[in-house]
Amino acid sequence: MLTPAPSTSDRAPQRVKHPRVLSIAGSDPSGGAGIQADIKSISAHGGYAMAVLTALTAQNTQGVQGVHIPPVAFLSSQLDAVAADISLDAVKIGMLADAQVMRAVGDWLAVTRPAVVVLDPVMVATSGDLLVAEGAHEALLELLKFTHLVTPNLPELAVLLNQAEAGSWAEALEQGQQLAAAHEVLVLVKGGHLPGEECPDALVWPDGTHQEFRAPRIATKNTHGTGCSLSSAVATLRAQTGDWVESVRLAKEWLSGALVTADDLGVGSGAGPINHLHALWANAPAAAGTFSDELWADCAPQRQAIFELDFIKELAAGTLESKHFAYYLAQDALYLGTYSRVLARASSLAPTEEEQKFWAQGAQNCIEVEMSLHRDWLSQFPLESPMGPVTKHYLDHLQAVACSGSYGEVVAAVLPCYWLYAEVGRVLHSDYLSYSGKHPYGAWLESYADEDFSRATERAVAIADTAARHGSAPERERMRAAFAHSAQYEVDFFAAPHRRVDADLGARRD
């Protein structure tokens, strides 16, 4: 016996830090969609993930080769076992392969009545393979009685309404309104299947009102499992925030990050998975054995040498003479003008639109920093300083790689400027925070804690790893050499103010 429909208005928000989220879905052994994607997505959002399997697929990034549906009685046993022991903060429902499975899940929902139920009415995989028995959508519609949010893509929305697929965003919204009104359910209309530079989504309420969420379309073929991952993320976030709008906003933002970094994974030759754990990995030390790990280990002597330089020690202590600081600033401004052009070269060689944009943005930032160096800093420390030998050698090296090197080599050559500068910034900024009194270079040291720059550095490191993975062994060796030269020039660059200024004053030899 089915109980009455849940209200689609938000219940009293239940905020749970680590919600216990159950996914009822099919298995994708390649890990990109289904239960596997749900577990990653729930975990990425801080939820405790549980999984009841409705079906096993034989599937990879190229398509679905087979579907096996275990006995439905055993599905009910799995559901009962979980519910008998564990309080469920949210349930996400994915692939339900046929009407019998749908009815078993409906019977369980009728008794269990979880506080949050998100139904992704999975019907077809990205590859075009059918994941549900023909005609079973009537039974799927029955489940809307127990659903708080349903998240169809455009083909699924059309099937649920028995209409032709929407060809525009306006038609999609109109269909979302019909479904929401007919079943008194909140609908997330997803625009991923429409053409265009944007991927809009919208929450549509049964009264016809809606809230849109806009995001740029990310140029990647690796979109396998976006629907599964988004619905699990929303279920988890709803249990945490108590608010559907905020949950979709956060989930979509997270999904964009997972799509932007999807190409880094290099999984399969078809439509690969998104990068569910991108935020976690960005903050974790690079996984053992990556190319960037090796680069970082290789430049340990340079990192040590930088922190032993008078320039760095005096800058940290606030005792650096202004003539040395002025020389450094002047050389930095000269350096950035050309470094920006080398980043533009990386942009022109980039294999994906996202990387192309990343380097182009880096090139633009350099010009802006160069201008602000002149405007805000060099005006306070006037010094006539032509390009010094270290600056020239460093730039000659970068330009040579930019002229004749591969994309991977250019990325490796520009990387130390990001990475070592970010490391110096991290250490100097944390020293500065424990400095008592007024630091003469306080404003400069404060600028070191720029989160955008540290995010850009993480991205540059990840791009270098991807380029290394795709490159041949000889190319990786050339990348290593380009990186090593630049790392040494970074040391020389910080050493140059004392060597050059004092040499010019006759106090030391260069």
Ligand SMILES: Nc1ncnc2c1ncn2[C@@H]1O[C@H](COP(=O)(O)OP(=O)(O)O)[C@@H](O)[C@H]1O
């Ligand atoms: N290339 C893309 N760039 C950005 N967002 C995307 C992209 N492709 C899909 N999305 C988003 O992924 C989610 C799932 O979308 P959609 O492809 O419509 O559904 P499904 O994965 O169920 O087929 C939506 O939030 C959609 O906007």
Ligand SMILES: Cc1ncc(COP(=O)(O)OP(=O)(O)O)c(N)n1
């Ligand atoms: C086992 C399994 N479940 C669901 C899907 C479809 O995944 P979804 O995220 O809806 O779709 P795409 O983003 O891959 O279109 C699947 N393939 N396997």
